[in-house]
């Protein structure tokens with residue numbers, strides 16, 4: 001039986017949707033009727049307009065805490081000063097989007113985004129001002145780019161999720177840059 005181009009297109013769309021769902025991707029139906037697959041799960045918008053310098057915002061996404069920190073100039077300047085004390089200063093072994101593989105581990109220097117779970121056993125580290133994060137469970141330390149210090153049991157930098165900026169003060173988690 002011959003199929004119309006429309007019916008073939010529909011079959012292809014259904015097949016693509018099914019395989020994406022099987023892979024755990026989130027599906028979003030656009031008003032146009034086009035189904036968009038999000039490989040990182042449903043996106044979440046985070047507003048930054050009221051986030052002061054030095055403050056950390058935590059949002060829940062994919063059942064995980066995600067941090068958004070507006071870093072100060074001083075904390076950014078300090079990133080180059082302690083790299084000999086880090087396990088993976090260039091994030092060679094660490095998980096982050098390709099565009100975040102830089103000293104700041106971010107798309108924009110002032111805004112740091114990371115999964116807020118220690119890479120040792122998953123506790124929630126605390127922000128210690130401009131010096132970074134300290135995990136209360138076994139004292140692993142991370143700088144404000146989420147790079148782990150050698151002194152402590154964690155061996156991997158904090159995980160950076162996919163995100164992109166939609167505007168100066170609005171980012172979208174779960175979407176590639």
Ligand code: FES
Nearest residue numbers: 118120121135138
């Ligand atoms: Fe963070 Fe062990 S869970 S140091």
